[in-house]
Amino acid sequence: MSTNVVAGIHPHGRLAGKNAIITGAAGGIGLETTILFLREGASVLMCDISEPALAKTLSKVMEMTTYVSGRVDTARCDVSNEEDVKACVEKVDEWGGVDVMFNNAGIMHGDDADATATPEKIWDLTMNINVKGVWFGSKHAVLSLRKHNKQRGSIINTASVVALVGSATPQLAYTASKGAVLALTRELAIVHAREGFRFNALCPAPLNTPLLQDWLGDDKEKRHRREVHFPMGRFGEAIEQAQAVVFLASDESTFVNATDFVVDGGMSKAYVTPEGAPTSAPQNLGK
Template identity: 30%
Template sequence: MQVKDKIVIVTGAGSGIGAATAKHFAKHQAKVVVSDIKKEKAQKIVDDIKANGGESVVITANVAKFDEVEQLIIKTVEQFGRLDVIVNNAGIGPKNMAKTGEYTLEDWDSVIAVNQTGVFYCMKLALQQMMKQGGGNIVNIASLAGLKASLNNLSYSASKFAVVGMTKSAALEYATKNIRINAVCPGYTESALLDKLLSVRPDMDQMLKSVIPMKRYGLAEEIAEAVVWLASENTKFITGQTITLDGGTSL
């Protein structure tokens, strides 16, 4: 995939899909900014990339804080001179899954702040930089929960539906500006969020697999391949799309 020497930011890159995506970009010779709220986790990913001959740095940021996202973009441009790609992956789930009438204000506010407002902050500031330099590419990590109903998971579902909408709206706005914006919608994928769910409800494992035609969870590396492909020069005529990677679940 054609991403050699592209300057790439991946948010929430300390683990899961974000970490796999950062490593996959580096494998294809992009220069990767590994951003995460936890510096130690991000540094481990950078160390791994460097050990395999790649170029990578850590810039910590809480995407729910505008000033920290602003510094993420500024520091990236100061170090590398431009920003070619941003992957808006940082995301969280609620502490408690509950029906809408019993949903806590804390879970609503915290999830929306990271998953929806955080993506807006990253898109807003990345787009400003990309307009200055004459182009760029944004890949947002949405979810199958942003395409279909998700029980007892209101804030997460709302935030991911929002990411799909923001992706399409912004893609339309910037289609003539050499800026492409797409999203990937993973289904049930091996990740910290899934681990958290299964730790609370171990009985969910077989139930979830029973609704996946492939009878298995996705791998973070499989999602990463789609992200890097969308960010590459191989997909110049693709914008405003949501690519669903769910083992057939949506069928």
């Protein structure tokens, strides 16, 4: 489905005229980023493995972005399949080529455990989506940028704060995959720096998103083991990550490259967390 909503004026947003691909766009960080990108003047191809979820999400996006100057479209994409990723990038080639690639799709499987209990099939599944998917997205974004003779490009890869600090509650395949994303992102940033293509890794803390909340479920101890470490007394929200992605995608961040862009409410810097009531969280736009 393709939707082109025009406000009747030239776009003046922070991402005006940029074409963006967002994977994992049907919820969480991907959904919030889609809304903000459109509000800032970008055109967005929303990619996700679930077509029903994309259709539902597109309705939410249209409600929250009534007056925008860019276009929005959806495409089913299994990021572990290179042909799917290539097809999405080629779709945006029809718009003038990719300017921003947000490799956000990821998985945290409920059977992910420690070194002795993680099934090999869960390890392979996690690596295929979380690492290979980022590689494919980065590869085809670079090819598109070159094809259209772009002088600037921003590729943002979703890693995690667990790539920087160890977790005593095991999620081995996920943690290892996100560490790989950091290394991959840094290398690509240096390799392509002279082409003007920036690569940065977003490192969120645990968030109030369906991915994590479904994984935590009703396990109060597992949930408390995470919540207790937040200096601000709460999980982060997807929109707080999306705001960071807008900055990394924009020309405001032209000298920001190869960073582990940590958005964790201070969690990874805390020794002892403060006491008292938690801070209030911002409202996500896609709810």
